[in-house]
Amino acid sequence: MTPQSSTSRRRPLRTRHAAAAGLAVLTAALTACSGGGESSSAEAAEKPQIKVNLSGKQAEAGKPVKVSLADGRLKKVTVADDKGAALPGKVSANGTTWTSERKAAPGTAYKVEATTAEGGSAKSSFETAAPEKVNKVTLAPGKNTTVGIAQPLSITFDNPVRNKAEVEKHLKVTTSNGTEGSWGWIKNYDGKDRVDWRPKEYWKSGTKVKLDARLNGIDSGGDDWFVRDYATNFTVGKSQVVKVNLDSKTATLTRDGKTVKSLPMSAGTPGGDKASWGGTSVLMSKEGTINMRSETVGLGDSYDKMVDYSMRLTWSGMYAHAAPWNASYFGNTNHSSGCVGMSDGNAGWLYGQAQIGDPFEVTGSGSKGVPDPGNGYGEWNLSWSDWQAKSALA
Structure with a gap:
């Protein structure tokens, strides 16, 4: 990407359309391979020229690059940025045009090189206007x-x-x-x-x-x-599911459809904000020992603890983790602030077995519904047809 030297030399994208409107004509004639002798001015004028739809130093980004030839047939066209990365493209069936499959990126200098079936060649260049704002992404x-x-x-x-x-x-x-x-x-x-x-x-x-x-x-x-x-x-790893049953107060790890181990647990207190989410959540991260404070999840000042073997299930603060302070409730009463709590030993075992991306399927009574699709990876709570409808191309 070529840096912008000053605002006076580079107009923003929204005002650069006029600069990109004209076709850039390569005025240097295509040089034919021939045996000696000088060409007359008339012969030079008859030599074919190519045109590029983007020109100058304020060319419009977000458009495919199109190179056209008035006479003869294009053999090969290369459009590459200043780092040497070329835009893929194809020559038309009649050989008169070449169009890039990718669009010209903003704030980028490109060199154009073209050869013809008749042995001619020509070069040109252009530079797209810098973007006003850049959008970036986070992948998972x-x-x-x-x-x-x-x-x-x-x-x-x-x-x-x-x-x-x-x-x-x-x-x-x-x-x-x-x-x-x-x-x-x-x-x-x-x-x-x-x-x-x-x-x-x-x-x-x-x-x-x-x-x-x-x-x-x-x-x-x-x-x-x-x-x-x-x-x-x-790569997708082992096929395993953690099944959390709010009625039996157990968390059961299954692998390839078979039970590996069932662990007594205590989930969220039913009937209010401290209830656990139901439906399917996905293990987002294994965070180890972390500080959990009730203020961060809207539950006042009811707790502030260092918690071991913490496995995040939602952005809103539902975890599976060790909860030794709740030992008397494991297997018989849901009495946590929304998380799935287990003994140190059982939580440590599950922490070692679980993979990022494992589903936690929460069933039984007393949940507060299912999490929103954006609250972690809650999209598994939608039917397949409802999920497909969320595509912008549906």
Whole structure:
């Protein structure tokens, strides 16, 4: 990306349309390979020229680059930025035009090189206007990770996304076994725009997943531009589920559909704000020993504790963790402030077995409903058709 030397030399994107309106004509004639002798001025004038739809140093970003030839046939066209990264593109069937498959990114200098079937060549260059604002993203899960069967692909945006359909078109998910899934747009718990890709059903163990977010040069809306691509990849680990039963007061780890161990526990106190969330939540992070304070989840000053083996299930503060102070309630009474509490030994065992992305399925009476899709990874509480409807391309 070429830095902007001064505001007087670089107009913002919203005012640069006039600068990009004209076609850039390569006035240097294509040089034909020939045996000797000088060409007359008349012959030089007859040599073909190419045109580029973007020109100057304030060219409009977010458009494909188009190179056209009045006479003859294009053989090869290269449009590369100042770091050497080329825009992929194709020559038309009649050989007169080449169009890039990707769009020109903002604040980027490009060099154009073209050769013809007749042996001619020409070069040109242009530079796109710098963006007024840049939109960035946070991806989950991270690269080269192993996750549980309920982990979605999740993209959270720094700035609002108004062109949701356009952005979604440039998100490509590839799986090793053709897993069916869909993007869905939701609000993250902090109010930011977020789009998740959830499979129709839980992932199959061993599935390899890759995301290519080809966003460089895409306008997210409101003059917020993406100026780079993003990617992540992960592998689905063991097929296991933690089943939390509010009626039996147990948390049971199952693997490949078989019970591994059932642990007595005490969940949230029914009938108010201290009740646990029901439905399906996903293990977001294993945070170890952390300080939990009731003020942070809107429960006044009822507790302030250092808590071991903490496993986060929602952004709003529901965890599974060790709760030795509640030992008399394990297996018989739900009497916590919303979390799934266990003995030190049982919590430590589950902490060691659980994977990021494992589903915690909470059933039984006394919950406060299901968490919103953006409160952690709550999209599993929606039917498949309701989730598909959240795609901007639905």
